[in-house]
Amino acid sequence: MANTLLRVENIGKRFGGVIALKGVSFAIGEAEIVALIGENGAGKSTLMKTLGGVHQPDTGQIYVDEKPVKITNARDAMANGIAFIHQELNVLDNLDVGANIYLGREPKTLGIINSSEIYRQAQVYLDRLGLKVNARTQLAELSIAEQQMVEIAKALSQNARVIIMDEPTSSLTLKETERLLSVCKELRGEGVSIIYISHRLSEIIEIADRVVALRDGANAGDLTREQITHDAMVNLMVGRELARFKLPHHTAILDRFVTVKNLRTQRYPDQTVSFDIGRGEILGFAGLVGAGRSEVAQALFGVEPGLEGAMEIGGSESFLAHTAAQAIAHGVFLVPEDRRKTGLLLDWSIRDNISLPALRRDANKGFVNRTREKQIADEQKISLQIKAPNVEARAGNLSGGNQQKVVLAKWLSLNPRMMIFDEPTRGIDVGAKAEIYRLMRELADRGVAVMMISSDMEEVLGVSDRIAVMCEGSLTGFLTRAEATEQRVMNLAVARAHEAVA
Amino acid sequence: MKKELGIFVLLVVLCALGWALSPEHSFLSQANVYNLLYQVGMFGIFSLGMGLVIITGGIDLSVGSVMALQGVVLGMMLNDKGWPWPIAVALSILLCIALGAFNGFLITRVKMQPFIVTLCGLLFYRGVARFVSNDETKGFGEATGFLGVANFFKGKFLGVPTAFWLLIIVAALMWVLLHRSIFGRYLYAAGRNEDAARYSGIGTRGIISSAYIVLGFLTAISGILFAFYTNSVSPSGHANSYELYGVAAAVLGGCSLRGGEGSVLGIIFGAFLLQILQNLVNLLGIPSSLNFAVMGAVILLGVLADQLIKNRTPRVKAAA
Ligand SMILES: Nc1ncnc2c1ncn2[C@@H]1O[C@H](COP(=O)(O)OP(=O)(O)OP(=O)(O)O)[C@@H](O)[C@H]1O
Ligand SMILES: [Mg+2]
Numbered sequence: 001m002a003n004t005l006l007r008v009e010n011i012g013k014r015f016g017g018v019i020a021l022k023g024v025s026f027a028i029g030e031a032e033i034v035a036l037i038g039e040n041g042a043g044k045s046t047l048m049k050t051l052g053g054v055h056q057p058d059t060g061q062i063y064v065d066e067k068p069v070k071i072t073n074a075r076d077a078m079a080n081g082i083a084f085i086h087q088e089l090n091v092l093d094n095l096d097v098g099a100n101i102y103l104g105r106e107p108k109t110l111g112i113i114n115s116s117e118i119y120r121q122a123q124v125y126l127d128r129l130g131l132k133v134n135a136r137t138q139l140a141e142l143s144i145a146e147q148q149m150v151e152i153a154k155a156l157s158q159n160a161r162v163i164i165m166d167e168p169t170s171s172l173t174l175k176e177t178e179r180l181l182s183v184c185k186e187l188r189g190e191g192v193s194i195i196y197i198s199h200r201l202s203e204i205i206e207i208a209d210r211v212v213a214l215r216d217g218a219n220a221g222d223l224t225r226e227q228i229t230h231d232a233m234v235n236l237m238v239g240r241e242l243a244r245f246k247l248p249h250h251t252a253i254l255d256r257f258v259t260v261k262n263l264r265t266q267r268y269p270d271q272t273v274s275f276d277i278g279r280g281e282i283l284g285f286a287g288l289v290g291a292g293r294s295e296v297a298q299a300l301f302g303v304e305p306g307l308e309g310a311m312e313i314g315g316s317e318s319f320l321a322h323t324a325a326q327a328i329a330h331g332v333f334l335v336p337e338d339r340r341k342t343g344l345l346l347d348w349s350i351r352d353n354i355s356l357p358a359l360r361r362d363a364n365k366g367f368v369n370r371t372r373e374k375q376i377a378d379e380q381k382i383s384l385q386i387k388a389p390n391v392e393a394r395a396g397n398l399s400g401g402n403q404q405k406v407v408l409a410k411w412l413s414l415n416p417r418m419m420i421f422d423e424p425t426r427g428i429d430v431g432a433k434a435e436i437y438r439l440m441r442e443l444a445d446r447g448v449a450v451m452m453i454s455s456d457m458e459e460v461l462g463v464s465d466r467i468a469v470m471c472e473g474s475l476t477g478f479l480t481r482a483e484a485t486e487q488r489v490m491n492l493a494v495a496r497a498h499e500a501v502a
Numbered sequence: 503m504k505k506e507l508g509i510f511v512l513l514v515v516l517c518a519l520g521w522a523l524s525p526e527h528s529f530l531s532q533a534n535v536y537n538l539l540y541q542v543g544m545f546g547i548f549s550l551g552m553g554l555v556i557i558t559g560g561i562d563l564s565v566g567s568v569m570a571l572q573g574v575v576l577g578m579m580l581n582d583k584g585w586p587w588p589i590a591v592a593l594s595i596l597l598c599i600a601l602g603a604f605n606g607f608l609i610t611r612v613k614m615q616p617f618i619v620t621l622c623g624l625l626f627y628r629g630v631a632r633f634v635s636n637d638e639t640k641g642f643g644e645a646t647g648f649l650g651v652a653n654f655f656k657g658k659f660l661g662v663p664t665a666f667w668l669l670i671i672v673a674a675l676m677w678v679l680l681h682r683s684i685f686g687r688y689l690y691a692a693g694r695n696e697d698a699a700r701y702s703g704i705g706t707r708g709i710i711s712s713a714y715i716v717l718g719f720l721t722a723i724s725g726i727l728f729a730f731y732t733n734s735v736s737p738s739g740h741a742n743s744y745e746l747y748g749v750a751a752a753v754l755g756g757c758s759l760r761g762g763e764g765s766v767l768g769i770i771f772g773a774f775l776l777q778i779l780q781n782l783v784n785l786l787g788i789p790s791s792l793n794f795a796v797m798g799a800v801i802l803l804g805v806l807a808d809q810l811i812k813n814r815t816p817r818v819k820a821a822a
Contacts, residue, residue, distance in 0.1 A: 303701055328703040342701040345694050347762070356691060356702045359684045366683050410702065 003030050004066060005193055006051070006082070006162050011060035013046055015397065017389055020046040022217045023059065028162060033184060033194045035204040035228075038214035039237050039429040040401025041387035044197050045087050047214070048164050051195075052084035053077040083160035085151050087167045087197075087400045087427065088340055091139055093147075098122040098135035101154045125153040130179040144338060145171045145289035145455070152180065156187075163187070164195045167400065169203060170426045171337070173288050173455035174490065181207050199401070199429050201230050202458065213237055234430055255279055258418050258449040261318070263309030265295040268473025272309065275468055275475060277418070277449040279314075282440060284464025285453040287493050292473040293453045294337055297420045300451075301334035302327040303342075313417050313449075328357070331417030335407055335424055337453070343407035346396030350388060351377035353395050354409045361414070380409035385432060400427040408436065418449045425459060437463050457486055471495050505756035508808060509771045516778050524785045536663060538781055543665030544731065545747050546773035548724040550676050551717030552748030553769040557680075558693045558710045559761025560609060560616035562717055564623030565745035568601055569725040571631040573735030576726070577640025587651050595722040601627070602718020606711030624745070632737040641734040655730045665727050669770075672720065677766040689713060694762025750797070751776055754804050775800070 007027040013020045021043045028034045038044050049055040051062065053071040061068050064080045071077050077084060091100050098118040099106075106113045107121070122135035131149045139147060148171050155163050165184075169177045177200075184194055184207055198204055204211060211223040213236035221236045257279035262272040273296055277283045285293045299306035302321030310318035313330060321327035327334075336342040344353055355362070355373040362369045362376075377391040384405040388398055395406055404427055411419070421440065425433045440463065444450050454460045460467060467479045469492035476495040479488055520529035528534055548565060555562050572594045579590035601623070608619045642652065657664050680686035691699040692706040699706050728744075729735055753759065754775055755768030779800055783793050 301701075323705060324700055324703040325705050334701065336701050341695075342697045345691060345698050345762075347694060348691075352687075356687070356699075356704075359687055363684045366685065368682060368684055368687055 004028070005030050005032075005064070007063040007066070008047070008051070009061050009063070011047060011050055011057045011062075013043075013050065013055060013057050018397075020217055021050075021057070024214065024217070024219055026212055026219075028193050028195060030161075030193060031188050031191045033188055033196055033207050033209050035208035035211045036195055036197045036214065037199075037201075037204065037211060037233055037237055038220070039387075040405075040427075040432060041399040042214040042237070043217040044214055045166055045399060046217075048084065048166055048195065048197070051077065051082055051164060052086075054084075078158060078160070081161035082164065083155040083158040083162070084164045085155050085166060085168050087170075089144065089147050089151065091147050091150060093138075093140040095139060096135070097126070097133060097137050097139055097142070097150055100139055100150055101125065101135070101157050103154075105158075121157065122153065125156045126150075128156065129153055129183060130176070143290045143294075145173065145176060148172060149176065149180075152183075156183075160192065162193045162195065164197075166197045167199065167427055168196075169198060169200060170400075171289075171423065171455065173493075174457045174486075175288055175493075177203065199425075199427060199433070200456065200458075201233050201430065204228065204233065205230065211236075215239055237429065238431055257281075258311065258313050260296075260300065260311045261309060263296060263299055263311075263320075264307040265292060265299045265473070266304055266307060267295045268292050269307055271473035273470075273473075273475055275478075277451060279447050279449060280444045282444050282450040282452055282463060282465045284460045284467040285451065285470060286455075286457075286460045286467055286489050287470035289455070290472075291470040291493065293470050294422055295473075296470075297334055297422050297451070297453060298336075300327065300332060300418075301420060302332075303334070328414075331415065332420070333357075333411045333414065333416045333418070334420045335411060335422060337422040337426070339403050339407045339426075343410075344395050344403060346394070348395055349392045350381065350386065350395055350398070350406055351391040353406050354380055354391075354413070357410050358413050376413045377409075380412060384409055384412075384435065401429055401432060404428055405432065408439075412439070416443065416448050418451065419443055420451045420453070422453045423455060424452065425454075425456065433459075457489065460489065461486065469493050469495075505808065506765060506768045506771060509754060509756070509768065509775060509804065512804065512807075513771060513775055513778065516775065516782065520778065520782050520785065524782075529782070529785055534781065534785070536658070536661075538777055539666040540663040540731075541777045541780075542774050543663060543667075543669040544724055544727045545744075545751065545777060546669040546770055547665075547672050547727070548717070548720045548744070549748040549751040549769055549773045550672060550766065551713075551720035552745070553752040553755065553757050553764050553766070554676070554680070554689065554713045555616075555717050556749070556752045556757040556759060557689055557761060557764045558713045559696075559759075560710065560713070561620065561749065561759070562602075562605065562623075562714065563617065563620040563745050564601070564605070564627055565717070565721050565748055566741040566743055567624045567627035567631065568598055568718070568721055569728060569741035569744060570735065570737055571627045571634075572598055572722060572725045573729040573740050574631045574635045574640050574737050576729055577642055577735050578635065580642050581640065591651070591726065594726065595719065598722035598725065599715055599718045602714040602716070602721070603711065605718075606714035609714070610707035610710050620745075628738070631740075635737045637737055639734050639736040642729070652730050655727055665731075668723065668727070672723070673766055673770055680766055685709070685712075690762050747773075747776055750801050754801055756808065775804070 004027050009025050010023045011021050012023050024047055036044050050057045053073040053076050062071060069080055101122045102118045107117045108114055119135040126133055126135060129149050129152060133146055152168060169180060181203060205228055208228060209225050211228055211233060213220040223232055255278045256276040259276040261274050264272050287293050298304040302323045305322045306320055310320050312318045319330060351374055354377045359368060362372045381391055386405045387402050395403060425436055440450055461484055465481055467484050468475055469477050469489055471493055477492040521527050552562060576590055576594045579585045580587060605619055608614045609616050655664055659667055688704045688709045691704060692709045696706050728741055751772035752764060752769050755772030757764030779797055783796055
């Protein structure tokens with residue numbers, strides 16, 4: 001650390017009864033990549049939000065260039081050379097990509113927004129990230145991952161000295177992640193510093209110069225470049241040795257318990273998708289961002305009904321769900337990828353969120369069964385280790401990973417025959433991840449067909465019994481566990497997009 | 503609960519003011535209280551339905567016009583056609599329910615915006631009411647056995663007007679529906695985040711439509727009470743802008759136009775507050791031309807106070 005660029009001392013922050021930070025200190029030098037790690041709810045995002053002007057610390061002081069500063073809003077942060085990519089997307093989907101990137105800083109000629117200049121400059125940053133998106137595209141047309149990349153482009157365009165990235169890769173696939181990591185290294189070469197938060201430890205091993213760990217809102221220790229290993233990081237975060245998860249695998253069971261035939265989705269009306277999942281099998285879905293995996297899931301669950309196609313479960317009549325209620329009646333459940341838009345009612349309590357899908361089942365002559373409701377929520381809170389004072393806490397106030405656990409909990413108390421997980425461990429820490437994998441395996445062992453969409457290569461390879469790879473709306477191949485390698489998956493994922501390989 | 507407390511305090515203060523300032527304390531005279539309860543009953547019933555619709559994130563601006571249409575049609579069935587009153591009353595209720603269902607259909611299936619759909623309804627039904635009646639005021643009274651019904655609706659029981667009893671019954675049912683049944687929970691979910699509700703397996707379109715249907719039914723009940731209360735229905739003036747009383751009561755009572763918020767108790771308090779205000783304007787000799795200005799100001803202040811209390815809460819907690 002040659003010159004300290006940014007330093008915080010003894011930062012404390014509490015929300016009501018929850019103490020999120022208890023006196024954390026942290027520093028970053030010029031041209032340095034520091035990884036910030038910690039379990040869900042450890043206080044990583046909260047610490048960064050005090051730097052980004054979102055929260056005011058109750059105690060402590062922030063120094064930029066060793067001078068004390070006060071950061072009360074995003075503008076202050078920008079003035080101090082800090083750019084912030086938030087954990088949760090922060091984009092306006094009624095505007096186009098360029099307008100989002102330059103929001104609030106639009107280049108003007110004679111007081112009028114100079115659109116062509118916006119699009120020209122925005123495109124430079126998009127290209128740099130390898131994102132094949134035109135700056136004039138409406139943001140709403142992009143997938144979550146693409147929107148995430150737009151956020152990163154926005155941070156780049158601010159020419160910041162420090163860029164805070166709060167789980168930037170949680171919705172990115174391998175290809176984009178690689179691209180982002182190399183951009184990070186380039187930026188470091190140009191003298192920019194990066195604070196990098198991630199639960200994907202392999203990324204940290206690849207780029208971090210230093211690791212700072214938080215545990216329960218306090219410093220838990222640092223690691224220098226040479227000390228960074230998977231186990232060392234886990235040790236710091238959890239405070240004890242944690243056995244690396246080792247999942248029992250099954251050889252693919254080809255009993256065609258679930259069959260999907262000729263499904264055409266609204267996004268890719270020219271492609272059809274057919275596959276089957278055995279009873280007790282975990283079928284992983286790999287592919288690049290926008291490959292159409294989520295669309296298949298949403299069609300099967302009936303929330304964005306398919307145009308055509310049919311599915312069967314356990315020799316039932318074939319059906320195509322047109323509402324989620326129909327899918328649920330057939331025992332098909334979906335854990336959606338966007339927890340804030342479709343997974344949760346953020347203003348509601350944990351309990352009310354968890355009980356929502358089970359209300360009808362547990363109802364007593366149409367009345368809400370409030371005892372049962374609380375009981376289920378309490379059970380799930382314990383079994384998934386949801387970090388909150390109690391189940392009455394507002395879901396929107398939970399840390400990102402804990403919100404994800406609540407989304408999972410909604411379905412676990414029901415009786416699925418087919419469970420679709422769309423990015424189930426997005427933003428979830430190592431300990432809880434292992435717990436979720438165990439849970440999936442348990443479901444499978446109970447005879448449930450599990451479909452798991454994941455952009456985390458380690459997860460796809462490690463958890464699936466068989467892997468289906470999609471590219472631009474169609475299935476390009478299946479790999480059994482024995483056949484599957486990172487390279488093979490990637491080859492299939494770009495099978496149709498030849499231009500993308502370059 | 504805190505929300506209702508705020509408006510309840512406001513109510514008590516207004517009542518105390520009314521008692522202290524009205525000549526000879528006439529605010530609490532038996533006649534005045536009776537009249538007040540009557541008004542609150544009539545306005546409260548459909549306000550509860552409006553609250554339900556607002557909780558889904560919608561609004562219904564057509565209520566007043568629907569009441570006018572219903573009143574005119576009721577008058578024509580009873581007087582001009584001489585149909586027996588049970589059939590006429592039942593048909594008029596069905597009419598309102600059908601119009602509510604139509605609103606629900608346009609909003610959830612055709613995906614039109616509630617404001618626009620019901621704004622068109624406001625204009626359209628008023629026009630239809632005036633057209634079918636030739637713009638003539640319709641009275642009641644000649645139908646056989648009709649006097650009995652009219653007297654029932656206009657009457658009282660244990661000294662309390664029937665309209666208020668009906669409000670109590672409707673409110674009790676609505677309370678159970680909203681705050682204890684799964685339907686209520688679904689309604690709040692659909693109003694707060696329709697996508698998340700849909701992804702939880704809730705048939706949001708059906709739920710939202712049914713809110714408009716319930717409002718249609720309650721509009722019909724209020725409409726009958728108003729029609730008998732005024733004893734005649736002038737197609738152009740009857741129930742003019744009553745939808746706004748409903749919206750005001752709901753909003754004062756803590757419903758948010760963004761949806762997903764509101765309670766039965768709050769809406770009732772809101773309805774009380776509006777009627778007491780009107781009553782005081784009369785009693786205290788405030789020029790009646792100021793009536794609307796007073797109401798507008800009080801609603802604004804009420805919602806503002808609520809907002810301030812809400813924004814303050816987290817800071818108070820953090821300091822604790
Ligand atoms: N606005 C808020 N109101 C109440 N509690 C909050 C608020 N924001 C954060 N918290 C609490 O502060 C704690 C730290 O949360 P934070 O988001 O910083 O965790 P995190 O380390 O980023 O976790 P994750 O890896 O899951 O993103 C959590 O217990 C969370 O519930
Ligand atoms: Mg976080």
